[in-house]
Amino acid sequence: MKKGEQVLDTWALDSKGNRTTDAADAFNGILLPLSYKGYGMAVVIDMLTGILMGSGFGGMVDTPSSFPLVGSNFIAIKTEAFCELDEFKNHVDALIDEIKQVKLEQGTEKVFMPGEIEFEQRVENLTNGGVPLQPFQIDELNKQAARFGFTLDEYIK
Template sequence: MSESFTRVNKEELERFVSNVFQVAGLNEEHSSTVAKHLVLANLRGIDSHGVSRVDIYTKRLDLGVTAKTTEGKVVKESAASMLVDGGNGLGIILATRGMEIAVKKAKEAGIAVVGIKNSSHCGMLADYTMYAAKHDCIALATTNAPSSMAPWGGRVGYFGTNPFSYGVPAGEEQDIVFDMATSVVARGRITLARKNNQQIPLGWAITKDGHPTTDPVAAADGLVLPVGGPKGYGLAFLMEVLSGLLTGAAFGPYIASLYKDLDKNQNVGQFFFVMRADLFEELKEFKNRMDQMIREVRHIPAAEGFEKIYLPGEIELERTVERQTIGIPLSIHILNELEAVGRRYGLPFPFK
């Protein structure tokens, strides 16, 4: 690890971040939820969605742009569905509760759909589908995002990175959890590269004039590119329909920027589809078959240039085990940013 990074303890980091959000105005339960979510992202190696978001989340709370006390309001409900108005609360809190509701309804009805509007950035979707898988459910989670990607063939941004995640329970093997942006990378990775003064690979983004770039500053003013060209564009379109249009949230260019629009509600949408894993066959049989498929895929001979076959989410799981053992690497810039946030709230900083 480069000397420009410092490894920090998971529990200490969670405790500090939770204290920050309590002083910022959230109750203890919600502060703990946000802290655990952000630190989990760092544990899994999704640093773009980890504690690097503490600064902007707290700024929006301080400005009153994000509500501090919202629990969400039920707009419409059936035995297998619910639409929630998030009241412009923190997306992590709303999405956590939304998935809990979806799992509970799916347990009772077999299938459940939960939509959230008037939400905000909800962090790492894998956290929510992991929860469903742990409760013996198969889940799909989506969210939309501020406009940063042109439709395939276009040169003006319309769609966001519009990620989706799925979770599937296994038996003796680890649950399968997959999480991806429909752009080549999540925009947060460009933001993190800018904060850390790092170049980005060619192919991630283009400048506002349409030129390929390795400069994260130019990329932030430009557009990200859809993964797989027209295929990523097609996926981003569907995620926009499910997260934005279906829920009544904002969509495309009508979603406020997390970082730039500090006087506007984001009105992001989230969508969760959950089904019991025993919907068609006994749970034990389903899990046995999942284990069989996992083991067979794992033992497929590796192609030239590859050392092993990874299951979806397996790399993140390995990172989690490693970082729980030796600590979470944070750049000097992120440490300084967290220290400044703590200073803003009169909190001692435990990592320097």
């Protein structure tokens, strides 16, 4: 969005409900579910996190000021009630392998699974001694630390 790139006209609506290719307009509007499966998942998630939890749902949670209406739902599934755990793990591995073997689009090096980028970043951060910070972030952290009478020199490298 910050780069001024466009999105597909099937991805989002602007704040007035019109299809848009402008990423900034999409940010101020709504992201559309991608395909019928995305639509189905969006409806089920809204039911489980909104309606079932007694929180807001649908258009009730469409602005930053509606944050108190946002609900959460955590579901625990006993995998063994449906299949053997080893069978489940093997099928998950097979699905991951299938997804990773798709033909890549031009300019794409790899298909990532959900959470994989963050996991790789965490490993890199732990290996390299911490989270990389931009100079402006370090300046702001130092300003806040000074307000409370201490420095961060020994913590920030």
